[in-house]
Amino acid sequence: MAWLPTLIKACYFLAALLFILGLKRMSSPRTARGGIVWAGVGMLLAVLATFALPDIHNRALILVAVLIGVSAAWWSGRRVAMTAMPQMVALYNGMGGGAAAAIGAAELIGYANSSITLLDGGKFTADGAAPGTAQLALAVLGALIGAVSFSGSLIAFAKLQGWLDRRFVFPGQRVINMLVLAAAVAIGVALVCGQLSLSLIAAFFVLALLFGLMMTLPIGGADMPVVISLYNAFTGLAVAFEGFVLQNEAMIIAGTVVGAAGTLLTQLMAKAMNRSIGNVLFGNFGASGAVAQEIGGSQKPIEANDAAVMMAYAERVVIVPGYGMAVAQAQHKVWEFAQLLIARGVKVKFAIHPVAGRMPGHMNVLLAEAGVPYDLIADMEDINPEFPATDVALVIGANDVVNPLAKTDPASPIYGMPILDVSAAKHVIVVKRGKGTGFAGIENALFYADNARMLYGDGQAAAGQLVAELKTLDT
Amino acid sequence: MIDGFLALYIFMLAAFTGYEIIARVPVILHTPLMSGSNFVHGIVLVGAMVALGHAETSFEIAIGFLGVLLGAGNAAGGYVVTERMLEMFKSSKPAGGKEAK
Numbered sequence: 001m002a003w004l005p006t007l008i009k010a011c012y013f014l015a016a017l018l019f020i021l022g023l024k025r026m027s028s029p030r031t032a033r034g035g036i037v038w039a040g041v042g043m044l045l046a047v048l049a050t051f052a053l054p055d056i057h058n059r060a061l062i063l064v065a066v067l068i069g070v071s072a073a074w075w076s077g078r079r080v081a082m083t084a085m086p087q088m089v090a091l092y093n094g095m096g097g098g099a100a101a102a103i104g105a106a107e108l109i110g111y112a113n114s115s116i117t118l119l120d121g122g123k124f125t126a127d128g129a130a131p132g133t134a135q136l137a138l139a140v141l142g143a144l145i146g147a148v149s150f151s152g153s154l155i156a157f158a159k160l161q162g163w164l165d166r167r168f169v170f171p172g173q174r175v176i177n178m179l180v181l182a183a184a185v186a187i188g189v190a191l192v193c194g195q196l197s198l199s200l201i202a203a204f205f206v207l208a209l210l211f212g213l214m215m216t217l218p219i220g221g222a223d224m225p226v227v228i229s230l231y232n233a234f235t236g237l238a239v240a241f242e243g244f245v246l247q248n249e250a251m252i253i254a255g256t257v258v259g260a261a262g263t264l265l266t267q268l269m270a271k272a273m274n275r276s277i278g279n280v281l282f283g284n285f286g287a288s289g290a291v292a293q294e295i296g297g298s299q300k301p302i303e304a305n306d307a308a309v310m311m312a313y314a315e316r317v318v319i320v321p322g323y324g325m326a327v328a329q330a331q332h333k334v335w336e337f338a339q340l341l342i343a344r345g346v347k348v349k350f351a352i353h354p355v356a357g358r359m360p361g362h363m364n365v366l367l368a369e370a371g372v373p374y375d376l377i378a379d380m381e382d383i384n385p386e387f388p389a390t391d392v393a394l395v396i397g398a399n400d401v402v403n404p405l406a407k408t409d410p411a412s413p414i415y416g417m418p419i420l421d422v423s424a425a426k427h428v429i430v431v432k433r434g435k436g437t438g439f440a441g442i443e444n445a446l447f448y449a450d451n452a453r454m455l456y457g458d459g460q461a462a463a464g465q466l467v468a469e470l471k472t473l474d475t
Numbered sequence: 476m477i478d479g480f481l482a483l484y485i486f487m488l489a490a491f492t493g494y495e496i497i498a499r500v501p502v503i504l505h506t507p508l509m510s511g512s513n514f515v516h517g518i519v520l521v522g523a524m525v526a527l528g529h530a531e532t533s534f535e536i537a538i539g540f541l542g543v544l545l546g547a548g549n550a551a552g553g554y555v556v557t558e559r560m561l562e563m564f565k566s567s568k569p570a571g572g573k574e575a576k
Contacts, residue, residue, distance in 0.1 A: 019515045020492055026511045026561070027500045033561045039515055040554050047550075050521045056528030058536060065527070065540050066520070069547025077555030082563075088556050089510050092517075096549035099519040102542030106526040106535055113532065134479060232513050235549075239519045240489075244482055246522050252482070253489045254518040260493030261512050265505060272502070354502055364503035368563045379502070 004054060011049035012250040018042030019254045023261065046250050082369055083326045086359050087160035090228045093235055094153025097146045100238035104143025105205060107245055111136070112196040133192060135245055140188040142241030144208050149234040151212035156228050159216075168217040174282060180211045215281065222400060222414075223280045225359040226269045230277065233262025272354035275417070302453035304462065307429050308469030314391035316347045318383060320420055321367065323357050324397025324433070328459030331370035334396060337463055338372070340470045350376055351383040351393075353401035353420050384421045393425035395446075397459050399432075403444045414442060428452040431462045510557040517550030 022039030025031040047066070051059070073092065080088050158164040184207035187200055219227055236258030243251025270277050311317050319338060325331060338348045350372060356363035367377060378386075387393065395402055398420075405412040406419045422428050428451055446452055455462055500508060523546040527539030 015518070019518070020496070023493075023496050023508070023511060023515060026508055026557075027496055027504060029501065029504060032504060032507060036511055036514065036554065036557045036561055039511065040558075043514075043517060043520075043550055043554070046518060046521050047524070050524045050528075053525070053528065056525070058527055058530060058539070061536065061540060062524050062527050062543055065543035066524075066547045069520075069544040070551040073548040073550075073552030074555055077552045077559070080556075082559075085506070085510070085556060085560060088552065089513050092549050092552035092556065093513045095545040095552070096513070096516050096519050099523045099542045099546035099549060102538050102545065103519070103522045103526045106530060106538045106542065109535055109538065110529070110531075113535075229509055232509055232516075235519075236493075236512065236516045239516045239522070240486070242519070242522050246525050248522055248525065249485075251518050251522050252485055254515050256486055256489035257493035257496070258512040258516045260490040261497040262493075262509070264494050264497045265509055265512070268497075268505065357506075359506040359509065361503045361505040361507070365506060365560055365563055 004052065008049045008052060009249070011045045012248065015042040015046035015049075015250045016253040018045070019250075020257060023257065082366060083323070084161070085365075086225060086228065086357075086362065087157045089359075090153045090157040090160065090224075090231070093228065093232050094150050094157065097149030097153060097231065097235040097238060100146030100235060100242050101143050101150055101205065101208070103242040103246070104139050104146060104238075105201065107139045107242075108136075108143070108191065108196065108201050109198065112198055112201065136192045138241045139245045140191050140204070142238045142245065143205070144184060144188055145234050145241070146238035147205055147208035148212035148215070149231040149238060151209040152216040153212075153228065153231045153235075155213055155216035156224050156231065160224055164217075173214075173218060177211065177214050180207055180214060184208045184211055219280065223275075225355065225362075226266060226275075226277065226280045228359070229262060229266040229269055230281075233259050233266055236260075236262050269355070269359070272418075297448040297450070299447050299454050300452070302429060302455050304455060304457075304465035305469045307453070307455050308466050309473065310427060310429070311341060311346065311392050311394065311466075312344055312470055312473050314346055316349075316386075316390045317341055317392045317394060318349050318351050318378075318387065318390050318422070318425065320351045320353075320393060320395045320398050320402060320422055321356065321363060322353075322396065322398025322401065323363075324399070325431075325459045326357065326363070326366045326397065328397065330396065330459035330463045331366055331372075333460055333463035333467060335367075335370045335372050337467045337470065338376075340467060344470075344474075348376065349378050349383065349386075351378050351380070351420055351422075353380055353398070354418075356398065356401055380418060380420055387421045387424040390425040392427045392429060393422040394429050394431070395422055396431040396463070399444055400442060402446050403442065404449070405442070405445045408445070412442060422446065423449050423451065426451065429455055431455045431457065431459055433458060507557060507560045510553065510560055514550065514553030514557050517546065517553050520546030520550050522546070 018038050019042050022035045025035030184204060187204040191200060236255045240252050240255030240259055243255055266277060270280060341348050352363050400414055402420050402422045404423050406414045406417045409415055423446055430447060430452060432454060523542035527543050530536040530539040
């Protein structure tokens with residue numbers, strides 16, 4: 001069976017190639033769908049090859065664990081709503097980080113069990129294969145990053161799922177977090193230097209998990225996409241490091257590619273929000289003590305029939321959808337309304353902020369689900385100059401991305417974030433459930449502007465009313 | 476096997492590959508790509524299988540089992556979610572053309 005190891009290596013090579021080609025195809029809309037299938041084939045190959053490894057024991061246990069993991073994830077991934085995709089990505093990413101940490105733990109414990117301490121304090125391993133310092137260091141580093149990604153992603157999941165809607169902020173938090181990290185790193189260094197005892201290994205993992213937890217707790221929900229993307233890159237790196245430890249080429253390449261791609265993706269996302277990654281992680285929303293500007297005026301309501309008439313006789317209407325629209329499942333109604341307007345000769349466009357929804361591109365996916373064609377969807381850079389020539393801007397379910405305070409109030413936590421300039425339009429109609437603040441918990445000056453009218457109600461109900469009112473105009 | 480410098484070369488080249496793949500991606504694909512790369516690091520499953528396959532004590536087996544469970548969840552969940560997101564890109568183009576009337 002001398003050919004078997006070669007065949008397995010060839011499968012790993014093919015898997016790595018398919019991952020890279022698959023990701024490449026996923027980076028263009030035309031070929032994106034095939035890309036995931038290519039990567040899937042690569043994964044299947046790699047898993048089957050691993051089953052065939054000659055020195056593997058516990059095959060039955062492995063099969064049971066794979067079957068349970070796959071079926072649970074498959075079932076949950078199938079039935080989750082499109083709006084909940086970001087937290088599912090966070091959850092699955094956390095699982096990957098946890099798996100990387102588990103590999104690190106298994107390796108470290110294996111080393112600890114097989115090493116015998118000599119009387120003079122020196123060590124040698126029983127089977128003669130002493131782990132090199134580099135190997136130990138990579139196992140520890142991968143475990144640290146994986147564990148942080150695991151607990152951090154779970155917190156991100158809980159926050160986006162709405163299970164944890166508070167930010168936990170207390171004085172000196174940053175210092176304590178850094179101390180926890182420093183302690184974890186110190187124990188990690190001790191492990192690398194050969195102090196491989198089970199209690200130290202346990203302490204190391206407890207501290208690493210705790211750090212991920214505490215690092216993510218103070219971060220506001222609006223910043224979560226950047227954080228999830230960062231943890232995605234973390235998991236990739238952790239997988240690559242553990243791949244070096246296990247001498248598994250597929251893991252090394254796939255993990256490194258994801259680590260690099262994820263880092264760049266994180267930067268792109270942070271840039272879209274005009275924030276640095278450091279700012280997202282450590283400069284928590286609302287942490288500045290500055291006094292926010294007073295907002296004068298009042299919110300002025302409008303009825304659905306007036307709003308419908310206003311838009312029916314407008315020349316240009318720009319619809320600004322936000323996550324609130326998707327949560328209310330209103331995108332189909334909104335698209336129906338837009339089609340009615342288009343049939344009346346109104347020029348309709350959808351304006352999408354780079355971070356509309358929960359992740360960059362999330363809103364495009366949600367609109368695509370409703371059947372809105374690409375040519376009606378405009379980016380922020382393209383649409384902002386058009387707002388002064390726009391008769392009505394219909395803001396539905398969006399809040400922070402249209403808040404003028406981002407431009408005018410240096411004390412505002414979102415100051416500096418580029419926004420959709422809807423207040424430049426002649427009229428603004430805001431569909432909103434109630435008078436509360438948005439996801440980031442910030443008051444929105446747009447709602448008090450002179451040219452803004454509030455259409456209160458659930459996104460779907462409001463859009464349905466608008467459709468009905470438009471239809472009565474035609475008869 | 477892989478020695479230190481060879482490993483560094485692999486690491487460097489793979490990192491550049493990852494960077495280049497993402498460098499010119501339209502914003503609309505950021506979410507599916509994040510999800511797709513999330514699936515790709517599900518390859519951690521392979522490592523977890525090796526860890527469980529080499530486990531000897533029951534404690535090691537328990538940790539390996541947990542690792543395989545989590546890794547399998549990462550791979551399967553990542554695939555399903557990405558596939559569902561990308562499905563929309565397929566259907567939206569022809570459907571969008573038709574519905575524009």
